[in-house]
Amino acid sequence: MKKLINSVEAVEEQMIQGLVKSAPKKLRKLECGNVVVRAEKKENKVALVSGGGSGHEPSHGGFVGKGMLDCAVAGAVFTSPTPDKIFEGIKAVATDAGVLCIVKNYTGDVLNFEMAIDMASDEDIKVDHVVVNDDVAVQDSLYTTGRRGVAGTVLVHKIAGAKAEEGATLEEVKAVAEKVIANVRTMGMAISPCTVPAAGKPGFELSENEMEIGIGIHGEPGTHRDKIATADEIAKTLLDKILADIDYKGREVVVLVNGMGATPLMELYIINNFVQDYLAAAGVKVYDTMVGNYMTSIEMAGFSLTLLRLDDELKKLYDAPADTPALKR
Numbered sequence: 001m002k003k004l005i006n007s008v009e010a011v012e013e014q015m016i017q018g019l020v021k022s023a024p025k026k027l028r029k030l031e032c033g034n035v036v037v038r039a040e041k042k043e044n045k046v047a048l049v050s051g052g053g054s055g056h057e058p059s060h061g062g063f064v065g066k067g068m069l070d071c072a073v074a075g076a077v078f079t080s081p082t083p084d085k086i087f088e089g090i091k092a093v094a095t096d097a098g099v100l101c102i103v104k105n106y107t108g109d110v111l112n113f114e115m116a117i118d119m120a121s122d123e124d125i126k127v128d129h130v131v132v133n134d135d136v137a138v139q140d141s142l143y144t145t146g147r148r149g150v151a152g153t154v155l156v157h158k159i160a161g162a163k164a165e166e167g168a169t170l171e172e173v174k175a176v177a178e179k180v181i182a183n184v185r186t187m188g189m190a191i192s193p194c195t196v197p198a199a200g201k202p203g204f205e206l207s208e209n210e211m212e213i214g215i216g217i218h219g220e221p222g223t224h225r226d227k228i229a230t231a232d233e234i235a236k237t238l239l240d241k242i243l244a245d246i247d248y249k250g251r252e253v254v255v256l257v258n259g260m261g262a263t264p265l266m267e268l269y270i271i272n273n274f275v276q277d278y279l280a281a282a283g284v285k286v287y288d289t290m291v292g293n294y295m296t297s298i299e300m301a302g303f304s305l306t307l308l309r310l311d312d313e314l315k316k317l318y319d320a321p322a323d324t325p326a327l328k329r
Contacts, residue, residue, distance in 0.1 A: 001200045008197045012054045012076055019061050023325045026065045032088040034074040034081075036061040042070055046164040046173045047093040050102040050157060051086065052109050053078040055196070055298045056217055058326035059154065067322030067329065068161035069102075077196050077298070078218045080108030086116035090127060098126035098170035102156055102177065104149025105133040128170055130177045132156050134186040134306065136245045137214030137222050148216045151258040151295040151306045152184035155318075158327065162320035180314065185245050187238040188304030190215045190260060191228060194297050213237060217260075217297045231267065232274040238305045239278055248279075248309055252287040254318060255279070256306035261296035263303050268292070271303060287315065294326070 005011050016034040020027045028039045034054070050060045051073030060072035070093040075081035090099050099120070103113045113129060120127045134152030160177040168176075190212045193202040203219035206212060211234070214222025229237075257272045259265075268291050279286055287310055295304070310318070322329040 001195055001197070003195070003197055005197060011197050012074060015054060015057070016061065016074055019325065026323070026325060027061070030088060030092055033085045035071065035085055035089045035092070036064050036074070037071045037089065037092050038064060038066075041093060042095065044095055044097060045167055046097045046170050047071065047095050047099045048102060048157070048161055048164055049073070049086070049089050049093060049099055050153070051075070051081050051089070052104055052106070053080060053218070055194075056295050058293065059295045062326030063154065063157050063324050065322065065324030067165055067320060068157045068324050068327065077198065080106065080112045083112045083115035083119065086113055087119045090116060090120045090125060091123070094120070094125045094127070098128070100160065100164070100170060100173050100177065101127065101129035102153065102160065103129055103131050104153055105131050105146055106148065107145065126170060128174050130156070130174060130181060132181055134181070134184045135188075135216065136185050136241050137187050137216075148220075150186045150188065150217050151256055151304050152180075152186045152308065154294045154327075155184055155254065155256065155306065155308050156180045158322060159314055159317040161322065162317035165320065176313065176317065180308065183246070183309040183314070184306060185242045186304050186306040187241050188215050188217075188258075188260065188302060189213045189222070189234055189238065190219070190300050190302030192262070192301040193219055194261065194300040196298070215302065217295060219297055219300060231270045235271050235274045235305065236278060239275065242305065242307055243282060243284075246309065248307060249283040252285045252310045252315065253279070254308040254310065255286055255289045256294065256308070257289070257291045258295055258304045258306060259293040260300040260302040260304065261293060262299045262301040265292065268303060275305065288318070
């Protein structure tokens with residue numbers, strides 16, 4: 001295993017320390033563990049808390065800041081943060097307006113966040129949650145029952161965060177988060193696996209002429225393994241599955257071309273070139289496009305495509321200002 005780390009045991013702690021030191025005016029780390037919060041606490045508005053296993057950077061700590069999250073809780077690589085750490089994060093950012101937790105649909109994440117929410121409720125903190133399940137690839141996986149939460153989570157952070165900044169109530173922020181979840185779909189693929197530092201070896205094996213279609217962000221198996229194809233052919237496979245899930249025709253969308261960690265921008269732009277033309281031919285109007293690494297899987301080579309169907313409210317909130325280490329508007 002070749003990795004630019006100091007020790008397996010220090011990976012998450014040193015990563016979070018480095019993130020906070022990269023943006024000290026925006027972020028601070030709680031003493032209790034790998035919990036990142038805004039340097040300046042938001043007051044009298046709904047606070048947003050998210051998180052999950054490390055290894056998906058810049059998710060989730062990179063999206064803490066004005067217009068997005070108030071707190072991100074990081075577990076060990078590909079491992080849910082524990083309820084006590086989530087609880088500390090909720091307490092640190094809680095306001096009289098309440099807290100909304102944005103949780104990806106993985107069994108560990110859901111259970112641990114729900115336990116933390118119960119702990120917070122016992123201390124009279126007003127808190128609620130939503131569960132993101134945007135992956136159209138598989139109904140059930142090794143990590144969850146139902147669809148997985150993947151790159152579409154970033155758009156939930158952006159739009160719910162903007163609603164919270166407006167001063168909306170907890171119920172209103174939850175409602176708009178659920179609207180995003182209902183209208184966002186994602187599918188991904190990989191041409192090479194990633195290596196979890198503690199494991200020391202790749203999570204799966206692919207031969208030189210193979211690719212995995214429909215993988216999750218932890219390297220879970222997808223719908224099928226196939227011979228490697230062209231970028232256009234792969235993008236078409238993913239888009240066809242997304243477009244078949246809900247009706248995008250005649251609607252405006254946000255496109256997210258997300259790298260899985262090791263895919264160069266050159267290749268992501270080649271993929272986007274096809275995506276734009278294919279959507280136009282399908283009668284789908286692209287309102288805006290995001291290309292880059294947003295929800296990764298350490299150094300996996302591959303990508304995911306996300307489409308968010310917009311209405312006037314979502315468009316306005318998507319365009320609202322944001323100032324975080326990983327996303328600025």
